[in-house]
Amino acid sequence: MERTELLFQLGSQVGVSGLETSAIQFAKELIKPYAKKVVVDRGGSLLATIVEPKEGKPHILLDAHIDEIGLIVTGVTSGGFLRVAACGGVDRKLLLAQEVIVHGNRDVYAVVASKPPHLETADDQKKSPEIDQILLDTGLTEQQAKEWIPLGSRVSFCARPQQLLNGRVSCKSMDDRSGVASIFMALEQLKEKELSCGLSVLFSSQEETGERGAKTGAFGLGVTHCIAVDVSFAYTSDAPEHKCGKLSQGVMIGISPTLDVGISQELEELAKQYQIPYQLEVMGGATSTNADSLALTGAGIRCGLCSIPLRYMHTPIEVIDPQDVQSVADLLAAYVLKMGG
Numbered sequence: 001m002e003r004t005e006l007l008f009q010l011g012s013q014v015g016v017s018g019l020e021t022s023a024i025q026f027a028k029e030l031i032k033p034y035a036k037k038v039v040v041d042r043g044g045s046l047l048a049t050i051v052e053p054k055e056g057k058p059h060i061l062l063d064a065h066i067d068e069i070g071l072i073v074t075g076v077t078s079g080g081f082l083r084v085a086a087c088g089g090v091d092r093k094l095l096l097a098q099e100v101i102v103h104g105n106r107d108v109y110a111v112v113a114s115k116p117p118h119l120e121t122a123d124d125q126k127k128s129p130e131i132d133q134i135l136l137d138t139g140l141t142e143q144q145a146k147e148w149i150p151l152g153s154r155v156s157f158c159a160r161p162q163q164l165l166n167g168r169v170s171c172k173s174m175d176d177r178s179g180v181a182s183i184f185m186a187l188e189q190l191k192e193k194e195l196s197c198g199l200s201v202l203f204s205s206q207e208e209t210g211e212r213g214a215k216t217g218a219f220g221l222g223v224t225h226c227i228a229v230d231v232s233f234a235y236t237s238d239a240p241e242h243k244c245g246k247l248s249q250g251v252m253i254g255i256s257p258t259l260d261v262g263i264s265q266e267l268e269e270l271a272k273q274y275q276i277p278y279q280l281e282v283m284g285g286a287t288s289t290n291a292d293s294l295a296l297t298g299a300g301i302r303c304g305l306c307s308i309p310l311r312y313m314h315t316p317i318e319v320i321d322p323q324d325v326q327s328v329a330d331l332l333a334a335y336v337l338k339m340g341g
Contacts, residue, residue, distance in 0.1 A: 053198025088208030197340025250277025254305030
């Protein structure tokens, strides 16, 4: 599958935190040609054995979270409107007047209610409503809504994948389906290789609500080394430049007290050796990715972090450059080959 199509197909799957079933099922079918064994664990994460681990040899884990931010239905009003809470870091400023899909007993199209500016007070115009003040309008009556949409139903954002100029793309859920795509692209490079190391893949659930899937998913694998793949901030003119990477300038290699120094150095050396475009992302503490949890799994796992620069994080119009996804895939493949080639 061509990489932009892969990104769009992965991004279009529904997988709001805690109910990643559709996205997991899609990934499960895609990974079967590469895997010896594929299972979905009790936490909803996908675990795939690519190369069986060998005694005394490294066992490498490639991880990317497959969940996305969204909403969860908490109630129905007398007028048939839905009350919601956030699943993950939803930006309240962006919610009003958005198009969404409610995944109840059937999928129901809805819009986020928005008060006309003519009726807003001066105070209304200065602030975003709290999440418990936000309502979804499905057009259903109260009785219909209660029948069709059980409490706890997830809500995802409507967003059409778009090809932008200069090869860039916009799509929902690129955080972190672009990371999932990079692992598939790395597996394609590795599929004809004989590896002396073990290799597993984890597409983890519930990262957006506390890195839960990574904590449980890797626990029983006996992994020795791990590369987590996620996204990080790509610079825009309204953002602090020193806190951002640059779009189209390659994989962001993480350096942090929570990451293994040796792996970070190896990744940089490999990027130089194979002329893979890269940039360094230095963090003074936790990375706020699955790497933080994976490093503490069991007796501890040596962890590195590769990130894809992304604009407009946690919105329905996340923007990436597929060339950056390719650079992550190339570096992952180079690292696995170095460890077990």
